[in-house]
Amino acid sequence: MPRGQKSKRLQGADETESLRGDQAAAAAAEECPTSPVSGGSPPSCPAPAPSPGSAPPDPLTRKAHMLVQFLLGKYKMGECITRAEMLKAVKKKYKEQFSEILRRASEHMELVFGLEVKEVDPGNHFYALITMLDLPSEGSLTSDRSVPKTGLLTNILAVICLKGNRATEEEVWESLGVLGVYAGRRHAIFGEPKRLIINDLVQPEYLEYRQVPGSDPPRYEFLWGPRAHAETTEMKVLEITARDKINETVPRAFPELYEEALRETATS
Template sequence: MAHSRTEKSKVPASQKKRNRTNEDDDEPDSSKLSSRVQCAEQKISPKQLEQKVSEVIQYILTVDQKKIPIKKSDISKNVLKDHRYLINTVMKMVTKKMNEVFGMDLVEIDSKLHSFILVNKIPNAGEALADSANKKLGLLMILLSIIFMKGGVLKCAKLWYVLKKFGIDQSTHHIVFGDVKKLIMEEFVRQKYLQCSRVPHTDVPEFEFRWGARAECEVPKMKVLEFTAKMYRNAPTDWSSQYKEAVEAQS
C-alpha cells in the first residue's frame, strides 16, 4: 500500500515539462524584453553601437531644427530599425553625448508619448529670444511676457486685445509675421512654446494660452520679466509677485 501511495504522488516527466513551459509563458514582459535586449547587444559591436549613437544624434538635431518634439518611437523606426531593442542603451549614450559635446539637454516632455526636446544649457540662451533681428522669436517673447505678467494663463480674446496695442491683428495679414493667427495658434503650439486649451463649461468655444513645455525649459522667467520691464521702462522689482516667481524659478 505504501508503494502505491508513493507512485500516486509522483508527477510524470511530461507533466513537469508542460508545467515548466507554462511557467516560461508566464514570464513578465520586462524580463522577456531584457533578454531580447541582451541578445541584440550581443549582435552589435562597440563600433556599430557608436555609429548608431551618431546617427540618432544627427536625426535629433535635424528634427529639432523644426522645433518639433522628438518621439522615441520615431527614433526606433527611422534610425535604429533592426536594432530597435537597443533604444534605451542608445538613448542613455545620446543624452550623455548631447550634454558633453553640444552643451544641450535632452528633456522628456511627455512620459506617455516618450517625446523629447533639446534644451540649450547656455545660461544666456534666453537672450536670443529678445533679439529684435529674429522677428518670430521677438513676437514669441512678447506672447510669453503677456502670459507671464497675467498670472500664467490668458484667454485667447484677451491675448488678441493686448496684441492689437502692438499693431498685431489676427484678421489682418502682418507685413512681417504673415498669418499671425496661424503662427501663434499652430506653429508656436506645435513647437511646444505655447499651450492652447479649450476653456471647460462654456457654451461658446473659448480658448486660453499658457507657456508650453519648451518655453518652461528654455526661457528663464527672469529674462521675460527684464524684457517686459525694458518695454515699460520700469525695474523688474516693480512687479513684486512676478519678480518673486522669477527668482524662485532660478533656484
C-alpha cells in the first residue's frame, strides 16, 4: 500500500480552527501538565484566546460552538433533540442563520467526536446523535457515554491506513492536531488525550501501540488492534474519512488502498 500520503485539511478548516480557538480558551483554566509527553509540543498552558495572527471567530462560529456544547450534553444524557431546543440554545434571533449554524456544528460533531446529527423524525423535527463508526453496543467506546471517543479512533485508524498499516506517534499527533487535540495539552472534553488513547483505545485493543523495531532512541507507532479488525473495516473507516472531508476526496483516490479495503470486505 502507498506510504507517506498526506491527509488534507477538511474543506471547512477555517470554521474548525475558530471552534478550536474557542475550545482552547475554555481549556485555559484546566491544569497544565508538568512533564513532556512523547510526540507533542512542549507542555505549556494554552493561551486564553486564539493564537496570534488568527482571526477571532465570527458570530456564527461562536454559536456553532455553543450548539456543539449543547449537543454533547444531550449525548451524555442519552436524549433525543428537537430543532426548537437547538434554536433556543443559540438564541432565537439567529433563526434565519440556524441552518448554517447547525451545518457547522454537525461537521464538528462528526469530525471530532464521530457523531452524526441525524434528523430521525422530520415531521416533528426530532434529531438523534448516531455513532458513525457503528461499533457493537457492548463495546467500551459506546457503552460509556461520558466522552464520545469514536471520532478520535476513526481518525487514528484512517491515518494508519494512509501510512501503510502503521503510523508513527508523531504522524498520529500531527493528524489529531487538526482537531485541536495535542499530546501533553489538556483538552476541554477529552482531558489528557494520550492517557485517554492508551486507557480507552489501546488497552481494549482497538489500537496497538508499540516501539518501532530497531529504533534507538526508542520511537513508537500505532497499528490497528485486533478489536478494531473484528468490529469494523478499512472500507468503513475510509468512507467516514471521505465523508468528513478530511481528504476532500472519495476513497477511490487511493486505488491500492481502496482495492485492499474491497478485498477485506469481500472476504469478511
